[in-house]
Amino acid sequence: MGKGTTFSAQITGLLQGGIFQPHEQLDYDSDWRKKLGDAYANKVEARVTCLCKGKPDDLTLRRLVVRYLKDSDRFSLSGWKHSGGQHRHDCRFYSVWPDDTSAGAYSSSVVRVNDDGTFSITLPVGLSRQTGTDKAASDVNPARHPRTGKSKPSMSLLGLGHFIWQQAEINTWKPQYVKNRQRNALWLASRINGMAQNIRISRLTLADVLLVSAVGEGAQKEANQQRVSYSKDNQKRMLAIALLKADAEQGYAEMQAGHLILSSPLGFPKLNVSPNVFRACERSFGNELSAWKAGHKVVAIVETEPPTRRYERINGRNVPITEAEVIGIALMRVTPRFIPVDSGYEAIIEARLCEEERSFIKPLRFDAEEDTLPDFVLTDVDGKESVPMEVFGMNTDEYRARRAVKTEGYNKEYGVGGWWSWDATRKDAEENIPAFPAQRD
Template sequence: MTRRLRIGGVNVAVDGEPPANLLADAYARREHPLCLCCPEGVAMYIARFGARHILKRMPGTGLRHDVDCDSYEPPSGLSGLAAVEGEAIVENVEDGTTALKLGFSLSKIAGRAAPAANESREAGEARADGARLSLKATLHFLWDRAGFNRWRPAMAGRRNWAVLRKFLLDAAAVSTAKGRPLAHALYIPEMFDAKREDAIVRRRAELLSRAIQSAGNRRSLAILIGEVKEIAPSHIGARLVVKHAPRFPFMLAEDVERRMKKTFANELALWDANADSHLVAIATFGIGAAGVATVEAIALMTVSENWIPVETGYEAMLVERLTKHGAGFVKSLRYNLPAAQPMASLVLARADGGSTALYLVPADADAAFRERLAELIGESGMSAWVWDIANGPMPDLPF
């Protein structure tokens, strides 16, 4: 999508990121470029990270952008973001980085297994903890910052693993965790190419040699983000195979596999039921003395054909209906929010330039859920559309 900006007193139209020289010059002048998605314009800022300059939205200004603008952001209270922003996610406008407080470990003491209680918390299923990001919430953060919870018709056919990898790494590069760039601990497999396999394997080995190091009896861990190809039984647990790295399996001990299948039963069922869906895994892992990658903790996320996260079959149906209609929307992400806590499924951009929050009420929702939903709708100040699953088929959509 073409974006109109005012930089250095000149209006420019850009597709994607503005030219690096324009951003560098504006950064040197300490200028705040204007996004011209609306008549009065919205101030942006430029962050420098290493040799790169990145145009970023000013904190708290997401609602001031036009609903079709890349910088538009729905009210954080409609999703799980409100519970973690300012605590687990801390913005630094001075240098443009985002500091993350993680609720999972990036190291392991030799011989000590991860406690079973931590696995469910890392999955983001146990409670809404605003102080630290669960493993799945970290994936939601990167997915949000990379823009893959947003959809416009112009995006059709333009998303593949190479595109996802680029933008996820870009988001991680300007995010820090435990005092270092998140990208330093992150392994996202390159798009597989048999002709370049030797070079790909070499780059993976170099990355992991930096990410996974030992100091005494403590070993650092790396973070995997990959599309699941299969989860197959092994001699002592299970073998997780990700697409684009099919010859580099990740081993799951029996207890890790059991907790994964219990905690992420819905995600696995959705993936199994829809041939067009994708299953994305985020996991911490180490490399043992045998050179084998072993998963310590794992979380799963089901996404649509267009890589939009979905939690239920009803939500997948809604996303598919909107996509086929040519609608634009922003999908809400749960972060640490428990499933029993209502949130907007997504925010729809209407043809009249307005926006509507779309909510799904589970068939087994109790009176407390419905009461909290009514409060959320009232506090949002945004028009609402509600699909109460127990009442029958999907209502007409507010296009």
């Protein structure tokens, strides 16, 4: 992608701001330098915004940070943390990854940004099945990578789920979302479908082999049926992304019996689960299964072999049954707003943030092994690019050691009072959640 293109930038919040064209954003341009200096000195009021996608209605989008480089006595711009995906793919501030930890999880070829802005992604088990030369799906668990300490040569199903959530900004929350469109299963299906148009796997557009929840005799059911037919006729593996069914007791019993039934699976084939795949899911996603049984929403990211059709004698008639063998199941616990969370403590904070009408991002780990990401990032604090938030929910020796390392790192980067934390292990912790940093007006 190279260094990317410089687009116009807008400075607001100053007595004299304005829009600066690319050719005006030069170190020796006195007006540009003065405006950047004023913005740097007035971080609370000033906003610098990249206009690579035009003027945004929401001035928190594509925000830029003004930095002063003392050694060279000049000002420079950089993108806000976790916002690289908001920019055009050819913009100099664009980034596939929200942070260095996520970027370091994979080899460089696992995710590629194409010239048209689409993504090419490598999965452990590809979607194109090639007879005789195809790697047996039974040789690998595509749902989650084992911890090896090395960059991964492919993206797991869980990593793909995180990638879609990040690129579609499902892991982002702002108060106005309540007024715009309620987040429900159909909203989620639409959001995932839209993102799948921009992802290529095994030279296939993901949307061509993707199953998502559908309601009634509508367009999505028909689309699911068409994708199943295409995959069956062309020997393509399929991906399904949907909530586990609400009745967890019945759903879990069905999984044990060899059948996976997702929420609103209209147009889906019958999903068969072998004992090996079920046990792998239990080993890798025990916490998510427990959350599901406790009544919480859990999203499944499922890969199957190409669908097949057989006939079953029912009531004296030969009835066609379309089915597919599941080769991997990744699970992701989410809140009612589909924000991923790793624990009940995180769910408490997510709910409190939404109640107080705060804007935040939930950073996602993908397949990274380092535990360096904050649990949440506030994006609406006056004069601050972001404020990391940590939920400390365990009290083991190993966890306390990691907590000490994180605390030292945050204090060094943000200052002792520049980040937020909650010790959820203390007595009456839920009644003593610290106040969140003040919100900008």
